[in-house]
Amino acid sequence: xxxxxxxxxxxxxxxxxxxxxxxxxxxxxxxxxxxxxxxxxxxxxxxxxxxxxxxxxxxxxxxxxxxxxxxxxxxxxxxxxxxxxxxxxxxxxxxxxxxxxxxxxxxxxxxxxxxxxxxxxxxxxxxxxxxxxxxxxxxxxxxxxxxxxxxxxxxxxxxxxxxxxxxxxxxxxxxxxxxxxxxxxxxxxxxxxxxxxxxxxxxxxxxxxxxxxxxxxxxxxxxxxxxxxxxxxxxxxxxxxxxxxxxxxxxxxxxxxxxxxxxxx
Amino acid sequence: xxxxxxxxxxxxxxxxxxxxxxxxxxxxxxxxxxxxxxxxxxxxxxxxxxxxxxxxxxxxxxxxxxxxxxxxxxxxxxxxxxxxxxxxxxxxxxxxxxxxxxxxxxxxxxxxxxxxxxxxxxxxxxxxxxxxxxxxxxxxxxxxxxxxxxxxxxxxxxxxxxxxxxxxxxxxxxxxxxxxxxxxxxxxxxxxxxxxxxxxxxxxxxxxxxxxxxxxxxxxxxx
Numbered sequence: 280x281x282x283x284x285x286x287x288x289x290x291x292x293x294x295x296x297x298x299x300x301x302x303x304x305x306x307x308x309x310x311x312x313x314x315x316x317x318x319x320x321x322x323x324x325x326x327x328x329x330x331x332x333x334x335x336x337x338x339x340x341x342x343x344x345x346x347x348x349x350x351x352x353x354x355x356x357x358x359x360x361x362x363x364x365x366x367x368x369x370x371x372x373x374x375x376x377x378x379x380x381x382x383x384x385x386x387x388x389x390x391x392x393x394x395x396x397x398x399x400x401x402x403x404x405x406x407x408x409x410x411x412x413x414x415x416x417x418x419x420x421x422x423x424x425x426x427x428x429x430x431x432x433x434x435x436x437x438x439x440x441x442x443x444x445x446x447x448x449x450x451x452x453x454x455x456x457x458x459x460x461x462x463x464x465x466x467x468x469x470x471x472x473x474x475x476x477x478x479x480x481x482x483x484x485x486x487x488x489x490x491x492x493x494x495x496x497x498x499x500x501x502x503x504x505x506x507x508x509x510x511x512x513x514x515x516x517x518x519x520x521x522x523x524x525x526x527x528x529x530x531x532x533x534x535x536x537x538x539x540x541x542x543x544x
Numbered sequence: 545x546x547x548x549x550x551x552x553x554x555x556x557x558x559x560x561x562x563x564x565x566x567x568x569x570x571x572x573x574x575x576x577x578x579x580x581x582x583x584x585x586x587x588x589x590x591x592x593x594x595x596x597x598x599x600x601x602x603x604x605x606x607x608x609x610x611x612x613x614x615x616x617x618x619x620x621x622x623x624x625x626x627x628x629x630x631x632x633x634x635x636x637x638x639x640x641x642x643x644x645x646x647x648x649x650x651x652x653x654x655x656x657x658x659x660x661x662x663x664x665x666x667x668x669x670x671x672x673x674x675x676x677x678x679x680x681x682x683x684x685x686x687x688x689x690x691x692x693x694x695x696x697x698x699x700x701x702x703x704x705x706x707x708x709x710x711x712x713x714x715x716x717x718x719x720x721x722x723x724x725x726x727x728x729x730x731x732x733x734x735x736x737x738x739x740x741x742x743x744x745x746x747x748x749x750x751x752x753x754x755x756x757x758x759x760x761x762x763x764x765x766x767x
Binding site: 350352370372375376377378379380381382383385387388389390391392393402403406407435437438448451452455 | 588664666667669670671672673674675676677680684685688689692765766767
């Protein structure tokens with residue numbers, strides 16, 4: 280499956296319901312400091328509906344902070360973030376409602392340790408969306424099947440491998456039927472042999488037309504699943520391009536330097 | 545040898561029944577109030593944090609005798625708050641429960657807060673990311689795990705509470721320690737009487753400790 284064949288499918292699926300190139304997530308002049316450290320510097324980024332944007336860059340470049348700022352797990356000092364034309368509320372009910380529409384997958388899975396896999400997936404729809412329990416359970420089981428952990432539904436997170444836990448985390452986020460999914464280094468805490476099963480679930484999601492922001496070090500995933508690669512360094516977006524162009528012919532020296540270090544071994 | 549133990553004259557079981565009631569009502573009250581205080585201490589609202597911290601630091605560092613005497617002398621005799629009691633006995637009992645609850649809640653709060661710190665921050669973030677409100681995150685994700693990790697320390701708090709009920713004697717609640725005082729004044733067998741009451745308290749507290757120790761192992765969250 281190549282990127283080229285992904286795109287038309289994505290847009291056809293979304294095309295019926297929404298205009299083709301609608302902006303879903305818009306970051307405008309976003310700034311953030313951690314004390315003296317200027318982690319996000321004048322970030323302008325627009326993510327269209329159905330688009331898969333992969334954010335890469337060296338450690339400490341601000342890519343995780345950027346990802347977490349989109350659902351306000353990190354506050355920002357300046358600029359605006361809008362999701363589906365709605366500015367990000369500062370706190371309270373408005374913020375909770377918005378977060379319900381933004382799925383998030385973390386590096387460390389963060390499953391609720393005292394609940395079973397099935398309960399993890401059902402919690403959001405029941406408590407936030409107030410949906411009927413029987414329907415939620417049916418959907419939760421479908422989602423778990425979809426990411427390949429349906430037979431683990433009644434186990435506790437600690438009984439699962441890292442790769443299985445991360446796929447449960449993806450199912451938990453999907454259960455909320457989000458408009459956009461954020462992935463904050465979803466494979467960085469996994470043993471090498473488990474990375475592919477998670478990436479495969481993410482690729483499937485991308486094929487189905489989900490809008491995705493993925494912070495990752497997996498260049499193979501960026502190449503094959505992304506519509507666009509955003510390269511960050513020192514708190515700035517240094518380069519934005521289609522994956523083919525970015526990996527084969529990077530423009531900035533910073534990106535060339537980064538790619539030469541990670542690709543030639 | 546046990547001639548002095550005239551159960552017609554000294555209502556030993558009645559006194560320990562009052563002790564047990566004091567302990568149970570205060571335990572329920574302090575678990576509820578302590579949980580609310582712990583919630584305040586981790587709340588995003590600064591005013592709540594200030595109140596929770598202030599409450600714990602003031603109450604925890606005040607002697608229980610002072611608090612219990614204040615409920616009687618201050619709340620009841622000065623301000624006329626009788627807690628809905630019709631008789632002195634009823635009022636004093638309720639005041640004692642109030643004082644014990646207020647005091648023990650500070651310790652419950654701190655035990656619980658140490659439990660909250662054992663729950664990985666990421667889980668609370670994941671819960672917020674799903675769109676749960678602060679109270680939902682606390683109620684559904686953080687507190688259930690926090691409670692499980694502090695059952696053993698909470699057992700300590702409840703055992704201390706059971707023994708602390710003896711301070712209620714200071715405002716005339718007819719619990720075990722008050723009866724012991726009366727018996728020691730009237731009878732000669734000081735050591736035996738002391739031994740009987742010590743045994744009575746051990747019979748109340750030892751099962752509490754054993755039971756909660758067992759519960760603690762049962763409910764531990766696997767990580």
